[in-house]
Amino acid sequence: MGRTTRVTNAIRALRFARDEMTQAELAARIGVTRQTVIAIEQGRYSPSLEMAFQIARALEVPLDQAFQYPDEPA
């Protein structure tokens, strides 16, 4: 088990940019627990595509601004 994805995210920074939205507020908007938001922010949980869209919409940014997938190393 453990982290199996290279997906990163900017949720924490985007929350602060959105009037310092709390983790609890974001969790309530997307219908998950605060612990799940914490896990996503820390990269311990990769959300489904649907949840990723919900997060991006709650933060009012495009999906690829909330989540990033780095290029393969050369």
Add this chain to the structure above:
Amino acid sequence: MTMTERMVWASLVVFPLVGIVYFTVILTQAADRPVEDVSWVVPMLWAWGALIVFIIVGTIASAIATGIRAEVAGETPEFEEGDVRDREIERIGNARAYTMASVGGFAATVLLMIDVDRFWVANTLFLAGLLAGVLAAGSRAHAYRTGL
């Protein structure tokens, strides 16, 4: 920590504890008499009862702890049965538990085929059940700690 996660961690303590107490009682008896004469039914009923009481009391205590923690932090308590992440983690735990229970069931069938005393069959199934519980809780705790 959600109620669900708190119960997982508590299970990780209680299941092994119940197993240790039960098998200590049984093996102490088995040390000075044939296993056919060991009184295992009543201790096993007590062990089952302890696990059932743990689930009921643990859920109530976990709800109280969740409420107090949220009150102190000034947040809305998360009493619900977890979310999609909790369910994914639960599926991992259940898969491991199912494998262990299957192994236990197979072992018990073999024991019945070779016609051993029912002591061995019952305790093999009980041990498999306990190990399934520990394995499920351990897998879930690991997933909560390190991620999916």
